[in-house]
Amino acid sequence: MTKHNKWIVLILAIGVFSILNTEMGVIGILPLIADHYHVSISQAGLVVSLFALAVAVSGPTMPLLFSGFNRKKVMLLVLGIFILGNIISAFTSNFTILLFARVIPAFFHPIYVSLAFTVAASSVSKEEVPKAVSRVFIGVSAGMVLGVPVSSLIASATSLGTAMLFFAVVNAIVFIATFLLVPSLPVKERLSYGAQLSVLKKSITWLSLIAVILMNGAVFGVYSFLAEYLETITKLSWNAISFMLLLFGGANIIGNIIAGKLLINNAIKSAVSFPFALVAVYVILFLTGQFSVPMALTTLVWGIIAGIGANLNQYWITSAAPEAPDFANGLFLTAANLGTTFGAAAGGLLISGMGTEYVVWVGILFVILSLVFILLRNYLSTLNRAGLVSGVKED
Template sequence: MSVSNDHAAVETAARAITDNASTTAETSVPSETRAGWLTLLALALGTFCIGTTEFASMGIIQLFAASLEVDLSAATHAITAYAIGVVVGAPVLTLAAARLNRRTLLLLLIGAFIVGNVLSAIAANLHFFVIARFICGLPQGAYFGAGAVVASHVVGSDRAGQAFAIVMTGLTVATIVGSPLATFLGQAIGWRETYLCVAVLGMFSFLSIWFFVPRTSELDGASITHELRGLRKGRVWLMMAVAALGISSIFAVYTFIGPFVTDLLLFGPEAIPLALALFGIGMTVGNLYGGRLADIHPSRGIVAGYGCALVVLVVMAFWGATPWVFFAAMFGVGATMMAAIPAIQVRLTGLAPESVTLMGAMNLASLNVANALGAWAGGVTIGAGLGLLSTLWAGFILTLTGLILFMATMAAEPAASGRRSLS
């Protein structure tokens, strides 16, 4: 794909986000204003809460597996259920609330998030716990979709990729601070108490959105028909498949961080938060760089992110039992994969500029299909007796498939453009 085509896609995406967030021209609030930054912080706190509950489950998987008396393979069903909740909730809740003001929608979604975490804390068995995690996952995609609209309203129309990266920042910081802290709390006071603490954190997020996200009709939604138009495009579904396949290697690694540290490296459980934090630092660095790259050259961000991740996965698969290689690779996987995600968002919005909120939600839905795929594939290889490092090869195959699919769609685009110009 040419540079000019990528710039056109970015410009289309930026205009779409602005048009959806405002009914008049030049309405975005400068990001330099105090009110604008408080809005962004409120959005980031929400994504921090979401990231904490999602990734904490992977850090404490051994704890709730033992408490609920199931093996590690069965315990991954709870993580898969959360991911399925995101996949289902992203389109369903976004479309059901299409006409709602985005501020109101964000408040309702955080409320549902709090309920899901409370139910997770009181689960008496694996079946109840799986249902609770499904409920907890339902708001995530819609929150990111609505949050992306509000963020772009604040930062301006020329920084669509950076706007989405700002929304994602809370999630990546959660992998540095929230998830390791939740894992530590799970080890110190119990996994149930961990989910209750996350629910309390969600209440602070609710209050921050209430006070700092502006009350304005410029954040009103659109009709369901308007949002649905994007899902009629085949290239949107192909891009979602690229995201789901390519990003899955994150979760083929992250899901099993606890066993990697204790069973492979033979460290004590107190080393798990360190591994989680290194992974999170990598994700944050990759996200910040990826947001800038997405506004310049979206396809390059995806190719570079996926390609570099494949190299890191191979290194980790061969030499991951060496501690310094393992910890360096944890940073590398997080950084390379997250560099691609803002570019995926910009491309999705460029493909369906009339459905910007839904595209934000479906991007997160795709990432949680990746969550389910990665956890499932890793669980299958471990269950087959191939060892912990086999999960890395499972992730490698999935990401390679995503990269091949993306390259094929890029190769097909010039031909499609030529046919349209001749018609």
Template sequence: MTDTRAPEAVEGQGFSWRPLLWLAVATFSMGIDGYVLAGLLPQIAGDLHVSAAAAGQLMSVFALTAAIAGPVFGTLTSRWERRTTIALALAVFVLGNVIVAVATNYPIALSGRVIAALGGSLLNAAVVAYALALTPVAHHGKALSFVLGGWMTATALGVPVGLILGQSSWRFPMILVAIVGTSALIGILLRLPKLHLPGGTLADRIRPLGQPRLVAGLFVSSGILCSSYACFTYATLILGPHFHEHWAMIVIMFGYGVASMAGNAITGRLVDRFSAIRVLTVILTGLLLNAILGMVALMLAPAVVAAVWGLVWFFSAGVGNGGAAVPQQARLASLAPDSAAIVIALNGSAISLGGALGSGLGGVALTAGAAPNGLLGVSAVILALTVLLHLLVSRTKPTTI
């Protein structure tokens, strides 16, 4: 069936999760891809004959490519039929992961990550636009929560499964991503209705950037992800010395995923009760204190205490990083209520940019001779700057453009 109606034509309908199910499966595959490599850096580095820091750049190049390509590809394809766009983006994403899975050297693996990111950047924006267009305004939050919930589910379920497979070969999780992505592709082609949306120009997409307060708010998103990925990308190097068994890191990554889901669920309720700014202030302050205390404990405490506190730090970071998304998106949407969809897309690029910078800074610090525990200090510095920027955005009066 071909549905060429404009988004407002579906306002009278109720919410149904069935048309969105395969979109959630697609974001689930992206979630596995986004997190599983962090737990396999030693295996990747050994197999491709590079340093752990270089292996971490496989995550950086994906995030950086997605940050740049997202707005551009979103604009170039804005007049395309949406189901076709999603299917094409997902196919490119799957192809990139297959290339990584069969890569015989580091440059080929890096190229595969770039290709996967080109598809992933367009896929994320197209999925969000489709979900918003297919559901009434009153159910937009529910639709996005369901579709993007694939990411959170991947951190709790998909990543541990991928890490278990990765104990035999780090390539198997990439094959898992390709299989899940292909399943979603088939479901999307068979089950999703076609949908045409009004096109937009690049000027339309970047117009909100004329508001300095909003730009600063987007950089808060970058700061949160930058501080997170500076440590998360190298979590195996930070916690590995305290937990030598392979299964231990699988359990720890599972715990991080559960903590992220819990943080997302908790703050979703808190934002409805308190202001998004207040909730975000508490979360950012908590993340900063957690990074400082975690670094001190891992560096100076006795081995047993350091191991326990390392878990406290990592899981608390999961709660905070998972919980920051809801209040931050709510705050950004309030800064430009007439351009909410565009702001969400720009926020996706800001998040990808932050992830790329975080992985890159962590790799630079390790290459320069820093101990893995020292990455918590890098994270703390980034968080301190992010807290200051957040407070500045919160106290600055809005401007009109």
């Protein structure tokens, strides 16, 4: 990888960090949003679930619609929209306006993240593609988890509005770096819409999508309310909560690094093992979550497993549709965010009906269901390799 290409990949990694940071960073300040706007914690959770739903809806369509345009110009457009949305979020005193200021940029989210994977892969040799993509994925993972403790620390030290402005500042830094350092990226070979949509004819694509929805729902159905759990069940202070969220984030990055090796060595075994590992973590969390030290250890392990799961989700879908990488990455974002939407909604409902301590059972239910679809995909893949079925080609 040349020095120039390393800079491009680094900017893309920071770019996806800024986008995912906007989406997930509010998780750490949900209780503060609820207090500031005088809404319930489940209503405050709409800033997460509605954002994720918008990404899920636009995931398959927006990357397709913008696939013929200069990629640098498209990325600058998306970053500009996010900057404006975050500035509005920082200064509005109306909860409905806050929701609109977050949901509108969310529709453009899949464009940038999908392009980041594609541009990173196309900027290096074929042998270095996994390394380049994994570096961009570190930005994805960092945005999904490190933005949470950082925004929590900023909000607790200053104000909710300042935490929202932090999202805009990160977006602006990437906008400037992209404008100055990334060369023009015109599209040289454009796949037709029909060629890309044809991957939806394969059963293995749909099994992969459902499995990823459930796997991501299993993680974020619980993680979306981690700050609330730590406050009400573990009885931690805001500084301690920020530390725990940072611990989860750091562990997630470690899991991201480990995942690269696991997927290279044995992707199928890793996929089958993931649900069992996550169920074990949730059972331990349910039994010992009221104790700070066991909770810290559980959070560390949970973060590593969640990091592995995020990489596994992306691989699970793109490996099912390697002939259409842009569209496959869009489908991945749709499935992942549908999982976040369903998981967060289910978690909020369970908290409202039974109490915060029972939110882990949403994760357990989702992860058990995900195992069913993981095994079904493996079964179809085995039949395909044996030549017993057709239409489920998997490279």
